[in-house]
Amino acid sequence: MDTSFDNLKVxxxxDSKTIRRTAETLLKKVGCDVITATDGFDALAxxxxxxPDIIFVDIMMxxxxxxQTCALIKNNSAFKxxxxxxxxxxxxxxxxxxxRIVGSDQYLTKPFGKEELLGAIRDYVK
Structure with a gap:
C-alpha cells in the first residue's frame, strides 16, 4: 500500500455525482482526504x-x-x-x-481509472 497519499487533500x-463519488471512493481507499465540489463557485468557496494539495476540475460545468475555475484558482497568489x-x-x-493557457497542470480524459488518477497525484504532489 502506497502511504504517500495519507492525509493528502484532494x-x-x-457536476456529475457519479464522477465525484467514483473519484472520492478511489482516493479515500489510498488515504486521501477528499473534498468535493459541485461547480466552480462551490469549489472556490x-x-x-x-x-487542497491538488485539484481535479471538470471542464464542462x-x-x-x-x-474559468482553473484561471481563478491560478490567479489567486495563495493557490497558484x-x-x-x-x-x-x-x-x-x-x-x-x-x-494550459489557463494554467492547468495536466489533462485527464474521462472515464479515468484509478491509475490515471493516482498517477496524476504522484506526478504533482511531492
Missing amino acids: MVID KIADSK PRLDGY ETPVIMLSSKDGLFDKAKG
Missing part, C-alpha cells in the same frame, strides 16, 4: 478553507466552467502553486491547449 470539482488537473470527456487538442 479536491474533486464535477471551499478552497480557502480546505487548502454549469455557471463557471473548468477553465496548487496543481490543477482538468477532467474532460473530450480528448481534444484544443481543450488541452486551452487548459
Whole structure:
C-alpha cells in the first residue's frame, strides 16, 4: 500500500455525482482526504478553507466552467502553486491547449481509472 497519499487533500470539482463519488471512493481507499465540489463557485468557496494539495476540475460545468475555475484558482497568489488537473470527456487538442493557457497542470480524459488518477497525484504532489 502506497502511504504517500495519507492525509493528502484532494479536491474533486464535477457536476456529475457519479464522477465525484467514483473519484472520492478511489482516493479515500489510498488515504486521501477528499473534498468535493459541485461547480466552480462551490469549489472556490471551499478552497480557502480546505487548502487542497491538488485539484481535479471538470471542464464542462454549469455557471463557471473548468477553465474559468482553473484561471481563478491560478490567479489567486495563495493557490497558484496548487496543481490543477482538468477532467474532460473530450480528448481534444484544443481543450488541452486551452487548459494550459489557463494554467492547468495536466489533462485527464474521462472515464479515468484509478491509475490515471493516482498517477496524476504522484506526478504533482511531492
